[in-house]
Amino acid sequence: MSGLDFEIQLLAVVVSVACALPGVFLVLRRMALLSDAISHSILLGIVLAFFWVQDLNSPILILAAAATGLLMVAMVEALHATRRVKEDAAIALVFPALFSLAVLLISRYAGNVHLDVDAVLLGEIAFAPFRRLEVAGHDLGPRSLWTMGGILALNLLFMLAFYKELKVSTFDAGLAAAMGFSPVLIQYAFMGLVSVTAVGAFDAVGSILVVALMIAPPASARLLTDRLPLMIGLSALLAAISAISGFWIARGLDASIAGSMATAAGLVFLLSMLLAPDRGVVASLLRRRRQKVSFARLMLTIHLLNHENSPAAPEENRLGHLSVHLRWSPEFARQVADRAERDGLLDRGEGDRLHLTPLGREAARHFMAR
Amino acid sequence: MLEALQVFLFDYTFRTVALGAAALGAVAGALGCFAVLRRQSLLGDAIAHAALPGIGLAFLLTGSRATPVLVLGAALAGWIGTLAVMGIVRGARLPEDTALGIVLSVFFGFGLVILTFVQRLPLASQAGLETFLWGQAATLMAADVQMIIIVGAGALALLALFWKEFKVLSFDGAFAASLGMPVRRVEFLLTSLLVVAIVLGLQTVGVVLMSALVVAPAAAARQWVDSLGLMVLLAAALGALAGVVGVGFSSAGSGIPTGPVIVLVASAIVGISLLAAPGRGLLAELVRQRRVGRRIRADAVLADLYALAMQHEDRRYGHPVATLRTMRHGEVGIERSLETLAEQGWARELKPGSWGLTPEGEKRARTRFLDQDAEHP
Structure with missing residues (x-):
């Protein structure tokens, strides 16, 4: 692995983790799509600030971008507050307008500079190592690594300092207000953080893939745990895994790194969705299956108890009769009977007669008494 | 000014392109009403972005860049994206906005991966796929416009045919179910029509911004009228207007992608409607x-x-x-x-x-x- 590859991977991991941290709260606050809206609208701030300072590396660009992100959130809220449009439509109206304006300005007036519309979508993570930060002749590494590292540190600091506020206002806004936290202040501070993060990541992976990095790892982590601190840690871990595997997918296929990172994040989500221990699709299918057999086993003991000692018992309490009486397929009936026998609830008699054991009788009575 | 008017009226290429833009604006406007009323404005965004890998794969698999082939690929992918959103909401019990965000960004990322393959092909014919990102109305051929009109008319005919079902579903889904309406199937049809409306516009408006052309005319029309029928008609008219005016502006300057211009025109229409509509308007x-x-x-x-x-x-x-x-x-x-x-x-x-x-x-x-x-x- 060359130094270049290492630097790209390091940057990819830093960007992904920096995005995943605020992403946790975006997912929990049901504001996932605001990340989409913010990552699009910040372009306008970048473009306008660029026209002003004529320098793509100026920190003013980041500030202006973050300001447009907040402006967009305020515009959506104002539009929604007129009660003329629903919130989802307000989002869908505001950010495309700002984004269109930005793209128009770029293609009209800035087409010849480094800021071009393809970079807006793709980012330039592969070229990032070529832009070095040099201080007094010393090469300190890629410039964007320092920017993104700073943003990651900012995210960490913010979340450590305001963990309680974020947590309470996310899960119980009413309680947060009652405790004296201003929901508006928290909301806007958080949105500012998302905007700053989106600006930094935007440079590396483009405006749309920022959304993948912000939403997919936290959504995957959400499926794996119900505890917030664990979810934050897992999000960061899964983000790093997505970044590194995305890099190697891109390397293997010779394809876009940013696109591959998003694809990898999607695959990680798909795996979590299928295989999560409790909420996963496979786990819930197995659980449903188990519960079905377990319930059917109790139904069988009740059926047997009902007909036990009655004249119909020889006819009713047969394995073959269950498909008539309980409408079970013969195969399912056998499975249930096997399970019940293994649990010591019944014994097989001659022919296909089924007899309750004392334990089975007690289980049926107990179940009916509930 | 006079020259511009002359171009507007008599230039064959421009007329073709304007007709196409008007047709797709009308279809998107009409079908967008249901998306807006059902609070699915952002589903359109997810569908449009999800269509990108479909376009790339359709090209890679068939080697053809005929518009119907690419549009079919886009429709399939957009539709799979919709199913994925529903699958995530039902299967993983995550909120809808999270599901939309994941589908939108991951499908789009995958699409960019596919596009890098396309770009590596040593074919002259690969040029033109990027127009699907930002939209380039100038690439519309007479055959493309014909397709937009025919498919769009088909979609609108289905809309007219199932008008009552769509209307009841949009305003009161529980009531629709109590009438014995196959709600799932009607929903499926309505969403499929939305997919059709979106993919028709991808060549002209682009993947990134197409959803705005679905939402904006409907949101504008809603301000002026209070009945669904009028709203759909007005949204269709406003969508067509945004398409034609947008194409007009974009062909006035060289190298300007059409999508952003059309979206800005549509946004201006929304702004005017919000301010000036009688009754609901802010003024x-x-x-x-x-x-x-x-x-x-x-x-x-x-x-x-x-x-x-x-x-x-x-x-x-x-x-x-x-x-x-x-x-x-x-x-x-x-x-x-x-x-x-x-x-x-x-x-x-x-x-x-x-x-x-x-x-x-x-x-x-x-x-x-x-x-x-x-x-x-």
Whole structure:
């Protein structure tokens, strides 16, 4: 692995983790799509600030971008507050307008500079190592690594300092207000953080893939745990895994790194969705299956108890009769009977007669008494 | 100006492109109404982005860049994206916005991976796929426009055919289910039509911004009318307008992607509608509020005049404006309220600076504030 590859991977991991941290709260606050809206609208701030300072590396660009992100959130809220449009439509109206304006300005007036519309979508993570930060002749590494590292540190600091506020206002806004936290202040501070993060990541992976990095790892982590601190840690871990595997997918296929990172994040989500221990699709299918057999086993003991000692018992309490009486397929009936026998609830008699054991009788009575 | 008009009316290429843009604006506008009413505005965004890998794969698999092939690929991918959103919401029990965000960004990322393959092909024919990102109306051929019109007309015909079902579903899904309507299937059809509307516009408006052309005309039309039928018609008209004007602006300057221009025109239409629509418009609301405010202030002065008249032996005695102002706690605009009362014939300036009730004003005050018609003894 060359130094270049290492630097790209390091940057990819830093960007992904920096995005995943605020992403946790975006997912929990049901504001996932605001990340989409913010990552699009910040372009306008970048473009306008660029026209002003004529320098793509100026920190003013980041500030202006973050300001447009907040402006967009305020515009959506104002539009929604007129009660003329629903919130989802307000989002869908505001950010495309700002984004269109930005793209128009770029293609009209800035087409010849480094800021071009393809970079807006793709980012330039592969070229990032070529832009070095040099201080007094010393090469300190890629410039964007320092920017993104700073943003990651900012995210960490913010979340450590305001963990309680974020947590309470996310899960119980009413309680947060009652405790004296201003929901508006928290909301806007958080949105500012998302905007700053989106600006930094935007440079590396483009405006749309920022959304993948912000939403997919936290959504995957959400499926794996119900505890917030664990979810934050897992999000960061899964983000790093997505970044590194995305890099190697891109390397293997010779394809876009940013696109591959998003694809990898999607695959990680798909795996979590299928295989999560409790909420996963496979786990819930197995659980449903188990519960079905377990319930059917109790139904069988009740059926047997009902007909036990009655004249119909020889006819009713047969394995073959269950498909008539309980409408079970013969195969399912056998499975249930096997399970019940293994649990010591019944014994097989001659022919296909089924007899309750004392334990089975007690289980049926107990179940009916509930 | 005259030259532009000439181009507008007689240039064959421009007419073709404008017709295409108008047709897709109309289809997107009409079908977008249902997306907006069902609070699915952002589903359109997810569908449009999800279509990108479909376009790339369709090209890679068939080697053809004929528009119908690419549009079919886009439709399939957009539709799979929709299913993925539903699958995530139902299967993983995550909120819908998270599901939309994941599908939108991951499909788009995958699409960019596919596009890097396409770009590596040593074919001259691969040029043109990027137009699907930002939209380039200039690439519309007569055959493309024909396809937009035919497929769009088909979608609108289905909309007319299932009008009642779509309407009930959009306003009261539970009621639709209680009528015995196959809600799932109707929903599926409606969403499929939305997919059709979106993919038709991808070549002209682009993957990134197509959803705005679905939402904006509907949101604008909603401000002007209160019935679904009128809203759909108006949204179609506004969508067509945005398409034509956008294409006009974009062909005026070279190298400007059409998508952003059309979206800005559509956004301007929304802005105008929000401000100027009669009834729901913000300006109409402002006028209404001011009128009501004026009436309430005038009523208050009328009540004061009445109270003063009742305490005075001579009911037609004039009371100085200063007194009235003091009774309103020094509020400004007493003169304006008095003028309003005078216009109604309820109060009169008896001598300069002194006002009293007219008999009509007294009657009005009594019916309004004492809730009785009886003459005062």
